[in-house]
Amino acid sequence: MMEYDGVQSKKAPSPPSAMKKVVDYIAGEIYGGRLKAGDRLPTEAELCAMLQISRTPVREALKFLESQTVLRTKQGSGTFVADPGEISISMPLNFKIKLEGISWGEIVDFRNQMEFLVLRDAIQNATDEDIQHLEEINSHLLVVRKMKPVPVSEAQNLELLFHDELLKLTNNRLLQEMYRISSEIFNPVIAKLYNYTAEGIDDTEWPLSHTYFLEALRKRDIFLAYQVSLNLIPVKKFESFLGHTQYTPDAIKTNSGFEN
The missing domain is CATH 1.10.10.10 (Winged helix-like DNA-binding domain superfamily/Winged helix DNA-binding domain)
Known part of the structure; x- marks a missing residue:
């Protein structure tokens, strides 16, 4: 013994x-x-x-x-x-993604699918006042994006605010957690988009995706929400940009560019 x-x-x-x-x-x-x-x-x-x-x-x-x-x-x-x-469950997943060599294309596809799930639930729960609030945020973002030079931090924070407010409308805490994980993984791309335009890609078009979100919400149209999310981020057209953005777990914290 x-x-x-x-x-x-x-x-x-x-x-x-x-x-x-x-x-x-x-x-x-x-x-x-x-x-x-x-x-x-x-x-x-x-x-x-x-x-x-x-x-x-x-x-x-x-x-x-x-x-x-x-x-x-x-x-x-x-x-x-x-x-x-x-409690954070994203960092272990981030390392797993890196070690398994999961591509940006797979990450983008996952993000698009998460966007649809969020839109689907938001369509069922959003009031007219909720939609109006999102429209006000989006209008502000569109104004900011037209400024020369673009105030990057303000634009990024408005982007984040729009998606956070949309996410609240799902009333699904597990979906909210999974979406936030996908956001942490994808933030380096969003940050890069707001800092420069890659060859052949006009990043000024990105805020327009919010306009499509809002149209699906106003019409209570889940099929339109699916179409919007399916075509939200064109992976093949985006390949040249993805080549400039290396996925690393540290990039999520140090290069995301989002301010708390």
């Missing part, structure tokens, strides 16, 4: 499986509703006793879950389950 921090075990799990045991336990507590946002986790010693493992895999598991933004540590207070708004 082997002893770990006063806890006896017939056979110590290997380090990877021991760490996974802790991760799985905490995940199970969250999924089962026994741990909720803001709840304090058991101490390291308590986790060691409950799971019959040493402190090392417990610490590694807690650090791993903290790096994934599932947990947060308060100095002197302990480790807590993060609030939903603090």
Whole structure:
């Protein structure tokens, strides 16, 4: 028998499986509703006793879950389950996209499909006042885009505001989260579009897509929404621009150009 921090075990799990045991336990507590946002986790010693493992895999598991933004540590207070708004699921996906060599074309196609899902739900939920609010944002954006030189930060923020307000109309939190992930992945392209015009591509046409969104909303026309989203970003015509924009996870945070 082997002893770990006063806890006896017939056979110590290997380090990877021991760490996974802790991760799985905490995940199970969250999924089962026994741990909720803001709840304090058991101490390291308590986790060691409950799971019959040493402190090392417990610490590694807690650090791993903290790096994934599932947990947060308060100095002197302990480790807590993060609030939903603090949890990011996009960065692991971003690295997976890069490592698997997923193309910009696939990313663009995914973005277009997400746009349709958002439009579909917004059509069902939007009031006339909601549509008017979106029209006001779009009108402001069109004015800004005609300025010489274009105030890039203002244009980008209006672009982001339009899509955020449209997204709220879905009343679907999971769809909202998935769309925000697609936005983080795609932001480098949008930022580049607002900084220069690539050969053969007139970026001033992009805000017009909002006009098509609004037409589909006003008409409550899901088929039109599908047609708009299907042709929103012409991948083949866009290839020369995509060649100038390299996808990297860091680009999402450092090169997106969007201001909070």
